[in-house]
Amino acid sequence: MSDTTRNRLMLVIAILMAAIYLFPLYWMYITALKGGSEMFATPPSFWPGDPQWGTFGYVWESRGMGRYLWNSLVIAVGAVTLITVLGVGCAYVLARYRNVWVDIGLFMILMLQVLPASLMVTPIFVGFSQLGMLDYPRLAVIIAIAAKSMPFFVVLVRATFMAVPMELEEAALVDGNSRVGAFFSIVLPLARNGILVSAILIFMQAFGEFVYSKSMIQAAELQPASVGLNSFMGPNTNEWNNIMAYATMYVTPILAIFVLLQRRIVSGLTSGALK
8 A cells, every 4th residue: 555545544534533523513503503393303404404593692691601601711710820820830840850759749640630520529528618618619619620630730831841951041040040030031931832731721621610610609690601501401301402502602612712722732732832
């Protein structure tokens, strides 16, 4: 088999796999535009005959989508801010100061990453309840998300710091800079793209967080969009077009961010964000 044939075959396989992966997303969009009878037609149609654009406005108003999306944004921005402030220093230390204790610390951080949120939510809920933090439920959710996502952020940013040559810091120290000054004037500017990429990935995770929000936030006016979507579900649910319209308005901003920043995300993850 020639290289040209092999490349074409790989391209066809890639397109097929992408189509399979993206089909549920396509089905979400077209179902949001279908009417009641068309949703349950047999065989199903792959394009709405009479698109119901008014479904989006109805769901936005009746479900208070603006409030839900605002709460999701507050939680995601709060979690990213907390993780970035605390995680950058941790990642720098793990990248620069290497000894057995640092290796143990990194191993513990990686172990925290494998614990699912569903396993951690009960002890976290009990601990927050005893500390009185459930009186501030969005803050409690932000801290819980930060604790869960911090290992992922630290591992990614550590790789970025490791890609920054130590000789640059040593030169700054020789010129009279302190260690802190060298960090802020030399290392941090070179690593900012890698930090930004990691923060974007954490933001996308936090924006869709469900487990902690469902468990800790009881007031409907403070719940994020993920919990609002769950409110559609019930034993006799049949308003699938409204559910898909809600999901479309919820997911599309995140998809837009990913598409617009995909080149930076890929380059940041593969090259340590250094040019």
